[in-house]
Amino acid sequence: MEKEKATSSCDIDVHGIARVEGEGALHVHIDNGELKNVELEIFEPPRFFEAFLRGRGFEEPPDITARICGICPVAYQMSACLAIEDACSAKVSDEIQTLRRLLYCGEWIQSHVLHVFLLHAPDFFGLEDAVELAKINRNAVERGLFMKKIGNKLMEVVGGRAIHPVNVKVGGFYTAPTKQDLEALVDDLKQALEYAVWATAWVSTFEFPDIVTSYPLVSLVHDTLYPIDCGTVASTEGFNVSPKDFLDRIVEEHVARSSALHAKLNGETPYLTGPMARFNLNYDRLTPIARECAEASGIEKGCRNPFKTIIMRSLETVVALEEALRIIENYVKPDPSFVEITAKAATGYGATEAPRGIIVHRYVLGSDGLIKEAQIVPPTSQNQAAIEEDLKNVIANNMDLDREQLTNYCETAVRNHDPCISCSAHFLNVDIKR
Amino acid sequence: MSVQKNSKTVIAGIGNYYRCDDGAGPQIADEVADITNTENIGPISEPLDLIEQFEGVGLAILVDAMNSGEPPGTIRIFEADMLSEKRQLTSTHGIGLERTLQLAVALGKNPEKVIVVGIEGKVFEDGTALSPEVARAVPDAVKIINQIILSEY
Numbered sequence: 145m146e147k148e149k150a151t152s153s154c155d156i157d158v159h160g161i162a163r164v165e166g167e168g169a170l171h172v173h174i175d176n177g178e179l180k181n182v183e184l185e186i187f188e189p190p191r192f193f194e195a196f197l198r199g200r201g202f203e204e205p206p207d208i209t210a211r212i213c214g215i216c217p218v219a220y221q222m223s224a225c226l227a228i229e230d231a232c233s234a235k236v237s238d239e240i241q242t243l244r245r246l247l248y249c250g251e252w253i254q255s256h257v258l259h260v261f262l263l264h265a266p267d268f269f270g271l272e273d274a275v276e277l278a279k280i281n282r283n284a285v286e287r288g289l290f291m292k293k294i295g296n297k298l299m300e301v302v303g304g305r306a307i308h309p310v311n312v313k314v315g316g317f318y319t320a321p322t323k324q325d326l327e328a329l330v331d332d333l334k335q336a337l338e339y340a341v342w343a344t345a346w347v348s349t350f351e352f353p354d355i356v357t358s359y360p361l362v363s364l365v366h367d368t369l370y371p372i373d374c375g376t377v378a379s380t381e382g383f384n385v386s387p388k389d390f391l392d393r394i395v396e397e398h399v400a401r402s403s404a405l406h407a408k409l410n411g412e413t414p415y416l417t418g419p420m421a422r423f424n425l426n427y428d429r430l431t432p433i434a435r436e437c438a439e440a441s442g443i444e445k446g447c448r449n450p451f452k453t454i455i456m457r458s459l460e461t462v463v464a465l466e467e468a469l470r471i472i473e474n475y476v477k478p479d480p481s482f483v484e485i486t487a488k489a490a491t492g493y494g495a496t497e498a499p500r501g502i503i504v505h506r507y508v509l510g511s512d513g514l515i516k517e518a519q520i521v522p523p524t525s526q527n528q529a530a531i532e533e534d535l536k537n538v539i540a541n542n543m544d545l546d547r548e549q550l551t552n553y554c555e556t557a558v559r560n561h562d563p564c565i566s567c568s569a570h571f572l573n574v575d576i577k578r
Numbered sequence: 579m580s581v582q583k584n585s586k587t588v589i590a591g592i593g594n595y596y597r598c599d600d601g602a603g604p605q606i607a608d609e610v611a612d613i614t615n616t617e618n619i620g621p622i623s624e625p626l627d628l629i630e631q632f633e634g635v636g637l638a639i640l641v642d643a644m645n646s647g648e649p650p651g652t653i654r655i656f657e658a659d660m661l662s663e664k665r666q667l668t669s670t671h672g673i674g675l676e677r678t679l680q681l682a683v684a685l686g687k688n689p690e691k692v693i694v695v696g697i698e699g700k701v702f703e704d705g706t707a708l709s710p711e712v713a714r715a716v717p718d719a720v721k722i723i724n725q726i727i728l729s730e731y
Contacts, residue, residue, distance in 0.1 A: 262673065273673075273677070274673070274681060275673075275677055275680045275681045275684050278681055278684035278685050279684045282684065282685055282686070285681070285684075285685060286685060289626070289629065289630070289685075292626075293630065307624070
């Protein structure tokens with residue numbers, strides 16, 4: 145029986161997108177071979193975090209916002225700390241900031257490896273998931289699980305536990321690990337680095353569809369470091385601004401199909417944050433081995449193919465492992481492990497790079513040290529509009545595929561960006577008319 | 579099916595001590611481990627973490643609170659079907675228990691036998707206290723698991 149071509153009129157509805165975090169759906173409407181509508185629907189219930197931060201103490205956001213996500217809690221903690229410290233005009237020591245970067249490396253390793261090996265790679269083999277992948281390439285999955293484990297271990301040693309770390313506080317850490325604590329991780333980190341280098345070569349052999357995107361890319365940039373824990377906000381459109389000015393450049397709007405806000409530059413232009421943005425805006429800041437891997441893989445600065453984010457994520461895993469080893473080698477235990485912060489009535493901004501992209505926090509504090517207003521802009525709500533652009537692109541270029549193939553293709557196009565839907569659905573605007 | 583005499587038995591509670599009855603699994607596992615000297619590899623909140631701890635294991639007993647509609651405190655025991663072809667959605671927040679066991683099989687790291695002990699919960703709110711019905715059932719669950727461990731060898 146001839147399979148139905150998508151060039152005919154059809155609706156594609158994926159009611160629960162697999163291998164993404166949270167509850168999302170995808171709706172595509174094609175009429176007489178013409179793409180009429182694409183919607184990424186996010187129906188995960190709103191989670192009210194911004195509302196219930198109001199009235200809480202200025203030291204509470206790192207613990208409260210970490211609960212938004214079990215995969216990237218450190219991203220929430222770090223942006224929260226930077227924003228509160230910005231409001232209070234406080235500066236932490238270099239040693240504390242470096243330890244923060246080390247903790248963040250653990251999160252990048254476990255999150256990226258989870259996505260590359262367990263969620264994304266199966267797409268390139270036409271497989272359902274990592275179990276099926278393990279049946280044809282046990283070695284790859286075992287290596288992935290090994291790397292994920294050392295990422296988790298790093299988070300446990302620095303953050304107190306792997307999920308929702310408890311050792312982070314505004315101003316630094318409750319306690320800092322000793323050099324010996326960290327050195328105990330070195331052998332496994334070195335082994336993981338070997339595996340990560342292998343992974344960049346492995347994923348580079350995958351077959352990638354020829355898709356090119358044109359939306360602006362936005363990421364943090366830093367004078368000397370690949371951006372993880374700090375930096376200013378830059379774009380391929382040429383701006384390079386503070387987190388505060390970046391928030392002035394975007395407009396978050398509510399669209400009916402989604403419980404996550406859609407963020408656009410100037411309220412009009414979809415943009416993308418995450419590995420593709422970081423890679424392109426920070427190619428010159430890749431760590432030495434990651435740079436060699438990039439050159440060997442053939443991926444070039446300027447690559448705008450979202451399917452190749454699996455290569456970029458693998459390269460960033462190499463970056464995080466190299467950085468973790470560098471930091472441990474030069475580690476000086478922060479003493480004290482935190483700086484005392486005195487609250488003041490002010491507004492503060494903090495931006496860091498979650499594995500999926502920029503996460504910006506803004507807090508308005510009162511003179512009593514209580515939070516008057518909170519704003520959290522996570523990567524997935526920023527990336528939603530760009531993901532829909534990708535879907536349009538994929539569909540327009542593949543109208544000759546049958547419905548099943550096109551559906552799989554669309555799901556992969558969403559997974560390219562490792563969306564964290566639970567993170568994105570933390571808001572709800574309530575208008576009460578009386 | 580009995581497991582090989584020289585292989586190891588492990589137990590793991592799945593759940594959160596701070597969510598009332600969700601902590602029943604870890605609590606039962608703790609008590610069994612104390613009494614029987616069985617290695618306790620829990621508590622587990624991320625099933626994937628089990629795989630690395632399955633090496634050399636003959637019998638793994640997993641204890642978890644359940645929400646099946648049975649009266650609170652009901653205990654259900656069954657052997658996990660690691661070769662099931664059933665699929666479940668995989669999310670970024672990890673792979674579920676069933677798929678984890680299937681992954682362990684694919685990686686050749688599965689125990690010979692996995693027994694799941696479920697205890698029906700009633701209250702899953704914040705807090706560390708078990709509901710009276712679940713608390714009353716805990717000694718029974720411990721006793722049943724002890725018998726399973728003895729009977730397997």
